[in-house]
Amino acid sequence: MDLYDILIVGGGPIGLACALEAKKNNLNYIVIEKGTVANSLYNYPLYMTFFSTADRLEIDEIPFITTKAKPGRQDALEYYQGIARQKAINIRPYERVLNIKKIDNFEIETSKHTYSAKNVIIATGFYDIPNRMDIPGEDLPKVKHYYTEPYPYAFQDVVVIGSSNSSVDAALEIYRKGGNVTMIIRNSDISPNVKYWVRPDIENRIKEGSIKAHFEAELLEVKPHSVIFRTREGKIQEIENDFVMAMTGYLPDFEFLQNIGIDLQGECQNPKYNPESMETNIKGIYLAGVVCGGKDTHLWFIENSRIHAKQIIKDIISKND
Structure with a gap:
């Protein structure tokens, strides 16, 4: 079984940003996504328009070109899925992560395979479970x-x-x-x-x-x-x-986080992590994107969590030095 430097759970914008950052730093990675690429965006209302302008939704400084002042769902899907194709992101769509356990490295069981990785990034968003x-x-x-x-x-x-x-x-x-x-x-x-x-x-x-x-x-x-x-x-x-x-909002998969040992704190079940490295209470497991906010799903967006990719990869590389 191949040993990856990083396994990324979630193939949305922030998961893709983490993959691009890993690739730039010559780290061996794989992305596991339960649905299609940018699955949460795919499930948005068909005619949804983003609050943000296109430049604030860009990842890895790849231009998001659109003629609209505010891009819509289809624009975003074209952009993020286009990046996955053009950059040859190593992603496995329609594969769900079932369990993560630490042995010497991390063993990740999915609906299709078992993987081994030195580090895990959880970038699963919050669109799965209705409130x-x-x-x-x-x-x-x-x-x-x-x-x-x-x-x-x-x-x-x-x-x-x-x-x-x-x-x-x-x-x-x-x-x-x-x-x-x-x-x-x-x-x-x-x-x-x-x-x-x-x-x-x-x-x-x-x-x-x-x-x-x-x-x-x-x-x-x-x-x-x-x-x-x-x-x-x-x-x-x-x-x-x-x-x-x-339309009562959505929540991260708290049961999944708890099952792999991540501490959830307070009434809002905020996951415990280091805000500088994004590493959780489990050494080698990191959080990226909206999942960091627990029930406070309004705290993190694509715009302000893109930086998580650089923070995480920088920390992983520092441990290898």
Whole structure:
């Protein structure tokens, strides 16, 4: 069995950045990705537009060329998958890491093979596990934790949960395709993080009544043909409903992190790592990208975690000197 200098778990933008940095430093590496290259981006809504400009999404100083001021999902997929092809990244798509254990080196068991590596980088993001509401009826087929496009919801009564970018995008797109949209929002206003060019649109649609919104409200139960929620005034209300878009956010795979021995700290289950080297409490296992934030998934983005690749490879090389 080949011994790799580095095995990278996750073939998203930050995993690719780590692979490119390893390659530049002549380290023998492999990337294991459970889906396609940049799998999380692939599962984004089809017409999603990034908040950031293209230059802030670049990795390894490779230009991200687009004619749009703000690139979209397809632009990003072309960019990151193009890098994987052009740079001949050693990546194994559609292969899931099942277990990592330390013997002399690390033994990594996947759904297809077993690998051996001196170091492991975990760059798995947070798009795998929906942040559940834990209410009756959440597992009904009408409840969707992922939104891709509006067309299935035309002429339907749709409840959208939340007021984040994903919630607002879903509400606006479904409304414009003929859906009857009601938003149920825990907070007293639309999230301040909503894209600045979208915020006036959703606020005006709510103001004019085209999209109904219940602020400081809570969904209590989903039934086959209705939903029950508590209003700001504390009243229990039931409305007819065909679909629920539960845009409640997503979480890293904490069970996977715990099973390989990474310490998770506090209520937000923040993984323990050295912020200079990105090495965890397990010597030789590093974290990169969004997974570093635990439940605080708003802390890390492509833009501010690209640097992790250089930090990690620098630390690995220093140990070899």
